[in-house]
Amino acid sequence: MWVLCRWGPVVLVGGSLRGMMRMVYAFYARRLRRQLDPAVVPRHVAMVMDGNRRWARRMGFGDPWIGHRYGAEHLDEVIGWCAERGIRHVTVFVASVDNVRKRDSGEVDNLMRMIEDVVAERLSRPVSVWRVHVAGRLDVLPDSTRHALKLAADATRDSATGFHLNVAIGYDGREEIVDAVRELLEAESRAGYGVADAARRLTADRIAAHLYTGDQPDPDLVIRTSGEHRTSGFLLWQAAHSELYFCDAFWPGFREIDFLRALRSYAARNRRFGA
Known part of the structure; x- marks a missing residue:
């Protein structure tokens, strides 16, 4: 195979071609890193990890759910990129209520085992810099999955790194907004306020404080992989003013250069916050 480089045409075969492609990739990644201004890096990045099953089919795996295992293992790498760039808040969309309730029971069982064995176990390791928070209706999860995630959250609760x-x-x-309003009204009732008084005291900020991410900044950037151009109800309240970035790569094939391109796109935008 002929490849044109700055010194002229070069013949590459087999491993030589793979080695050249790795060199080109590394060069491009370094170039993207240099283009990024550390002062314009988002504080909070949210990601919809989509396309696991389609990636597995494209890669020729007989069982498309193998894609979820690869996707879960890839999460370690992606949050590592976030930490390297100084992004201290990350939210990942693992599974919706509909995923858990409406998909085939065998598929859901496989997904839950993967979450227990890969996500929860890895995030609770002492070497992890991340403090884990669980966001969602845990009552729809199997007991074993709920327990594994609780252990991960408890094991990292005292983390002082500032990464969440x-x-x-x-x-x-x-459902998150409903839960937040319900929790707020229950708190008002315990404080002795009636319905009319609670309604007068109701504000957007007070509702926001009871969201699953209530003590964290709203996401500056939401990334969705797999080429789908929709948010699927992800962080409806928090992402009201977020920048959106849609990437064609399936989640297990989401590369560092794809991530860096998303950050570059974010840095180039003029955020208006609804104005």
Whole structure:
């Protein structure tokens, strides 16, 4: 195979071609990193990890659910990129309420085992810099999955690194807002306020404080992989003024250069916050 480089045409075969492609990739990644201004890096990045099953089919795996395992293992790498760039808040959309309730029971069982064995176990390791928060309706999850995620959250609760990872599982954006309003009204009732008084005291900020991510900044950037151009109810309230970035790569094939391109696109935008 002929490849044209700055010194002229070069013949590459087999491993030589793969080596050249790795060199080109590394060069391009370094170039993207240099283009990024550390002062314009988002504080909070949210990601819809979409396309796991389609990636597995494209790669020729007989069982498309193998894609979820690869996707879960890839999460380690992606949040590592976030930490390297100084992004201290990350939210990942793992599974919606509909994913858990409406998909084939065998598929859901496989997904839950993958979450227990890969996501929860890896995030609770002492070497992890991330404090884990679980966002979603945990009552729709199997007991074993709920327990594994609780252990991960408890094991990282005292982390003082300042890095926070929200795992959105059994999640629905509308349900989150309902839960927040219900929790706020219950708090008002315990404080002795009636319905009329609670209604007068109701504000957007007070509702926001009771969201699953209530003590964290809203996401500056939402990334969705797999080429789908929709948010699927993800962080409906928090993402009202977020920048959106849609990437064609399936989640297990989401490369560092794809991530850096998303950050470059974010940095080039003029954020208006609804103005």
